[in-house]
Amino acid sequence: MALPAFAGGSINSGNYVLHYSAVNSLQIPQAVADSNGIDRAGDTAIVMITLQKPTSDAPLNAVPADVTGSARSLMGERKTLSFKRVENAGSVYALAPVAIEDEQTLTFDLNVRAADGRATIPVQFNQTFYTR
Template identity: 40%
Template sequence: MKSRILFLISTVLMLMSPLSHAEQLKNIGSLEVHYSALNATFIPPAVAKSYGIKRSSANALINIAILDKNQAGKPALTANITGKARNLLGTTKPLTFREVREGKAIYYLAEFRFANEEKLIFDIEVQAQGNRSGKLSFQQQFYSE
């Protein structure tokens, strides 16, 4: 049952990605950092409840997965992820990531609040196992439903 929920949340996150940006991936050395940010109302209620995600028209979610591009089968990596979001006025919002494990899959989720039509710039530090690290920066505009 839980693997079906993980599959559903992964599918929803991947399906929502084209609405904001096509392939959301950054290569950092030997790391493939996959990321998506979306309004939390896109997550089905049952999935949100099982992962403790607050669904609200002013709440959003970042999902990050890190793969080793030098390994066959690209296994998921554990990491320490920190970051912040800032709007165009310079107001910052700290991001607190939590690890979610489901079998071999490892995801990092962070929730944050936003104002309608707010454009946010994300600055994220990734420190993956094996002393590999780097920065991920992107921006995205969010809309309340």
């Protein structure tokens, strides 16, 4: 089962379009979580990255990407993220869990590198999480 779309953002960089979001893992339906190896818990968020390179054959052609980065709290606590690649229904996602607290805002600092090595895209975004 494909992962659902969540509010997030996108970046156009050269020939690539990068989509990013971070959500409380409880927002992911159980069946989708099970089929993608995601553990659902109220104190865990999932960071989702998708990289696309439009071609004449497919305007939304998924591209594998290597993602590294961290999440930083407003107090300066930094958490290194460990991304895994999930391929599903023609899409390629990079997913990483991160521990969260209620009403916590995290700043995500990521580097997304196309697996073909032709582009590295820096990403920074903030997300506030609610666990109740």
